[in-house]
């Protein structure tokens with residue numbers, strides 16, 4: 001087929017202040033993951049700009065950008081992106097290795113993160129020896145292990161039963177209460193209803209952006 | 216860590232008759248995908264047996280087993296398992312190529328299957344150029360394209376918004392009304408409530424197995 005340009009985002013302007021707890025909802029294919037990749041400094045917009053804590057991200061040198069991603073941002077990917085043959089523990093240690101944490105400290109922090117998401121008894125399993133929801137929880141633990149101040153979670157409960165999903169939501173609410181900034185993409189209205197602001201995306205545009213009173 | 220044996224299923228006895236519409240629910244890690252892999256002839260139980268239409272699957276020669284999988288069973292995997300660099304169309308054509316369908320016929324059937332899941336405008340995209348929910352829908356189209364009589368879907372709506380999820384559920388309900396047998400693993404109680412029988416798995420055992428009156 002001929003080269004076709006997909007306008008995944010067609011003019012999105014959003015400001016999120018420190019300490020906000022937002023959800024992004026919208027139909028499959030509407031541009032949510034594309035937006036999250038830009039917010040997570042994983043993708044550059046083809047036009048427009050992204051200011052993170054006042055810095056124009058496109059003007060930062062690559063090395064500085066990688067530092068920002070590693071220290072400020074925790075990203076839970078919709079497709080997890082774990083190392084299949086590394087253990088759950090190793091996967092969660094990775095961001096700490098990159099941040100230069102010592103061997104003992106990073107092991108301890110990774111174990112605590114896995115324990116917090118209910119995987120204390122699966123730390124030694126390779127990620128390809130885990131169930132779908134267990135992989136999702138390893139991805140969440142990895143995103144939180146460096147105590148980032150901006151948490152971007154793309155559909156963090158999609159493969160979890162309601163009880164495990166509730167446990168994850170409580171972890172995220174605690175992080176919000178501690179002053180961090182959280183943006184969750186979700187298809188689950190129960191999750192969106194627990195956040196303070198719901199941004200609806202439709203066909204690459206912001207369709208609505210409303211305050212929500214968590215129920 | 217020492218070699219540890221995980222008993223993913225610890226004694227499950229279930230009979231599903233032709234034409235039933237069942238859902239399997241249960242916590243993350245409880246053994247649902249393991250059970251589905253056995254039902255789909257992708258995995259042999261370490262003890263016990265699996266009779267499919269009266270045949271003991273463990274006694275079938277590999278070639279016959281592959282034929283059964285290709286002609287009788289449509290499987291939607293929890294992790295999709297698409298070929299990343301093949302187009303959506305090619306991915307959906309694969310089971311038809313294996314079944315020996317002619318080039319024109321398989322293209323037509325694959326296009327129809329993709330259209331039915333709302334992806335008519337994404338057929339030429341490679342699967343690594345699709346959103347999470349679009350990949351999920353390609354996996355569903357691929358499972359249904361050979362008109363199998365047994366449909367096994369492991370969390371088919373996990374990455375879909377409620378409207379796309381509803382469209383998929385209507386496709387599945389139609390297949391059930393046409394006399395096919397459907398078994399869906401789901402974490403979504405709204406999906407489970409649309410089936411006629413809900414089997415609950417907990418820690419590798421059947422916890423309950425109840426008739427449901429769809430709402």
Ligand SMILES: Nc1ncnc2c1ncn2[C@@H]1O[C@H](COP(=O)(O)OP(=O)(O)OP(=O)(O)O)[C@@H](O)[C@H]1O
Pocket residue numbers: 122125128129130131132133134159160161221222223241242243244245246247248249250293
């Ligand atoms: N290859 C493997 N080696 C060892 N243990 C495994 C392997 N694959 C799965 N397991 C374990 O078997 C158990 C059941 O896994 P299964 O994938 O069937 O769970 P599930 O009910 O589908 O969970 P989910 O809802 O999270 O998808 C899990 O605790 C998992 O850690």
Ligand SMILES: Nc1ncnc2c1ncn2[C@@H]1O[C@H](COP(=O)(O)OP(=O)(O)OP(=O)(O)O)[C@@H](O)[C@H]1O
Pocket residue numbers: 006007008026027028029030031032033034035078337340343344345346347348349374375376
């Ligand atoms: N590499 C790519 N090349 C071309 N088009 C792409 C690519 N990646 C995504 N797209 C398209 O861009 C659009 C937006 O994709 P995106 O992943 O942001 O959607 P989404 O809102 O996250 O969807 P979902 O809810 O299904 O995860 C989709 O229609 C998709 O087909």
Ligand SMILES: [Mg+2]
Pocket residue numbers: 032033034078154346347348
């Ligand atoms: Mg997405």
Ligand SMILES: [Mg+2]
Pocket residue numbers: 131132133247248249293369
């Ligand atoms: Mg599973």
